[in-house]
Amino acid sequence: MLRKEDPFNDFSPLFYLQEYYGEIGEENRFILSFLDETYQSWQPATLWDIGGGPTIYQLISASRVCERIRIFEYLEPNRNAVQAWLNREPGRFDWKSYFEFLGDLEGVSPEVLESRLRTKIQSVEAIDLFNKPSIPATSDFRRELPDGISTHFCVESITSDPELFDLAWDNLMELVPTGGGYLIMSLLKNATSYSAGPYSFPAFPVSEDEIKSRLKKKGFHSIEMQSVPAEHGRDYQGIICVRAIRE
Ligand SMILES: C[S@@+](CC[C@H](N)C(=O)[O-])C[C@H]1O[C@@H](n2cnc3c(N)ncnc32)[C@H](O)[C@@H]1O
Numbered sequence: 001m002l003r004k005e006d007p008f009n010d011f012s013p014l015f016y017l018q019e020y021y022g023e024i025g026e027e028n029r030f031i032l033s034f035l036d037e038t039y040q041s042w043q044p045a046t047l048w049d050i051g052g053g054p055t056i057y058q059l060i061s062a063s064r065v066c067e068r069i070r071i072f073e074y075l076e077p078n079r080n081a082v083q084a085w086l087n088r089e090p091g092r093f094d095w096k097s098y099f100e101f102l103g104d105l106e107g108v109s110p111e112v113l114e115s116r117l118r119t120k121i122q123s124v125e126a127i128d129l130f131n132k133p134s135i136p137a138t139s140d141f142r143r144e145l146p147d148g149i150s151t152h153f154c155v156e157s158i159t160s161d162p163e164l165f166d167l168a169w170d171n172l173m174e175l176v177p178t179g180g181g182y183l184i185m186s187l188l189k190n191a192t193s194y195s196a197g198p199y200s201f202p203a204f205p206v207s208e209d210e211i212k213s214r215l216k217k218k219g220f221h222s223i224e225m226q227s228v229p230a231e232h233g234r235d236y237q238g239i240i241c242v243r244a245i246r247e
Helices: 013-021 025-041 076-086 096-106 110-120 162-175 208-217
Strands: 046-050 068-073 121-126 148-152 181-189 193-196 199-202 220-229 238-246
Touching (some): 013 076, 013 193, 025 238, 076 121, 096 110, 181 208, 208 238
Parallel strands (some): 046 068
């Protein structure tokens, strides 16, 4: 298990956001609807988002029920992109169509959703799933363990090496508390790579059956999955959304 040069040295938040979130599209509407449905049924008070990238779409519905959200992301430019959105900096990515879509589903204005999410995000911090995450406790509220883990296109989208995938998978699953912790996750289906602008990034191919069996081995129950085929021209077969509860 040798980590070669980090492919994420080439990751550009701008290229990535333009490629996957520039248009709201079929895939994004599917994920947003899944998340809207999930957070109607589940109310984790404290949520940690792992490998959040430069995106915040995955937390809009969560902010309806969560009191505290901590974002963990590997790359500093991605953390900066999220901070730029939090601080309303000029040139930040425009998530308006995402707030409008979810505002329609919830029956509240997009502006209310935006400020609700900003008030719930407590921090944007670093993480590396290839190292056992040690989450620093810097104040009392941060010592609190999460009730749920949100993680979208992270664990299968950072390596194509089976051993490194297993390592990242184990480290991710360990973050989900036993005794009823929630896992809310999206994955690329059967991808070996994906592109953003001129750059390509490694992926580990997973199917619904494989994810289900891996989750069962880690003690998850109430596993619910929904999938959608990929939009035209993508280098993956589809998108899998999963929610599950850890015993
Ligand atoms: C495909 S992006 C997903 C971003 C976002 N969650 C989304 O839904 O679009 C994969 C993310 O994994 C992060 N990543 C790369 N290496 C990582 C590592 N070793 N540990 C944790 N995350 C990593 C990248 O920085 C990137 O933000």
